[in-house]
Amino acid sequence: MRRAAVALLMLMAVAISSASQAAPAGSDPGPDVAPRVYIFRGDLGIFFSTGMDLLAAELNQHGLTAGVYNWENWKALADDAIAYYRAHPGRARIMLAGHSRGGDGLIAMAWRLQSAHVPVALAVAVDATRVVGKVPPNVERFINFYQSNNMLGGGAAQPSRNFHGEYVTVNLADHIEMTHVTIDKMPALHQAIVPKFIEAARYRPPPPGQRIMLEYRVPAGAPIEVWDGGMQVAAGADDTADTVAHRYGVPAWVVAQLNNVAADERIGTNRPLVVPRMANTSVAWADTFVALLLTGIKPDPGAESDQTEPGTKVSQR
Numbered sequence: 001m002r003r004a005a006v007a008l009l010m011l012m013a014v015a016i017s018s019a020s021q022a023a024p025a026g027s028d029p030g031p032d033v034a035p036r037v038y039i040f041r042g043d044l045g046i047f048f049s050t051g052m053d054l055l056a057a058e059l060n061q062h063g064l065t066a067g068v069y070n071w072e073n074w075k076a077l078a079d080d081a082i083a084y085y086r087a088h089p090g091r092a093r094i095m096l097a098g099h100s101r102g103g104d105g106l107i108a109m110a111w112r113l114q115s116a117h118v119p120v121a122l123a124v125a126v127d128a129t130r131v132v133g134k135v136p137p138n139v140e141r142f143i144n145f146y147q148s149n150n151m152l153g154g155g156a157a158q159p160s161r162n163f164h165g166e167y168v169t170v171n172l173a174d175h176i177e178m179t180h181v182t183i184d185k186m187p188a189l190h191q192a193i194v195p196k197f198i199e200a201a202r203y204r205p206p207p208p209g210q211r212i213m214l215e216y217r218v219p220a221g222a223p224i225e226v227w228d229g230g231m232q233v234a235a236g237a238d239d240t241a242d243t244v245a246h247r248y249g250v251p252a253w254v255v256a257q258l259n260n261v262a263a264d265e266r267i268g269t270n271r272p273l274v275v276p277r278m279a280n281t282s283v284a285w286a287d288t289f290v291a292l293l294l295t296g297i298k299p300d301p302g303a304e305s306d307q308t309e310p311g312t313k314v315s316q317r
Helices: 002-025 052-061 071-087 101-115 187-202 241-248 252-261 283-293
Strands: 036-041 065-070 092-099 122-127 141-146 168-170 214-217 229-234 272-277
Touching: 002 092, 036 052, 036 071, 036 101, 036 187, 052 065, 052 092, 052 187, 065 071, 071 092, 071 101, 092 101, 101 122, 122 187, 141 187, 168 229, 214 252, 214 272, 241 252, 241 272, 252 272
Parallel strands: 036 065, 036 092, 092 122, 122 141, 141 168, 168 214
Antiparallel strands: 229 272
């Protein structure tokens, strides 16, 4: 009977976890949060950064409150965000995005928010300029898209010394179908980042700790994928980038790239590897749910053979 109860609870947890993972991509953030997104155009952005207007429209359709602004207004908008955050204690989720000089503007705004002790749930820069500043420590998650061979943009904002959030830089230099003035309008880019805003609105970040920051270059023809960070794993006997990628459900090219190995190279047993991963707060919540429900339920006598040792936590640098 107890075994059946445990099995039932585990099935319930899987169902809850699956439902919560699917929810952020297309559901309303709900009444318990007050998300606000400030989106910056670049120079002459009313003509060249129209993709930012499209992004705002998409986010508004998903229940977020997003506005589009000229990047020069970052100081006044920072003050607006500070007032909004203080007016909605515990509920406000401030998020930023910007194209070209708009990417520079969002960094400047984030630093002003840092001075006021206001966190930034998510910041997304799209081909900022090469003079872009560093990402301040109040940013919980930073995503940077850029083309390293692009002279009009080509900026990859680096984390500041005390930054401890999630950091991902995606180099799209090999995607010649886009340029500095079209990158902000690419549907594939929007499909990759809209769910990130919705997730940032609904879920708090994981507790501070050691995280692996990712920088990778997407090959020509490969889909644009945005991971939330990396985790460290150990290679098994006869592992290659392809076998590791298959095990963790990620492309082989990113495993090979992050670990500086050839795609078919035999890696070597127990070599530490970095594998990209998606943040998944819902799984942790489901685990807690099961633990609470199982309180007081003891295993059947003699069932020790059915018990397995909990998996070792993956250490992250």
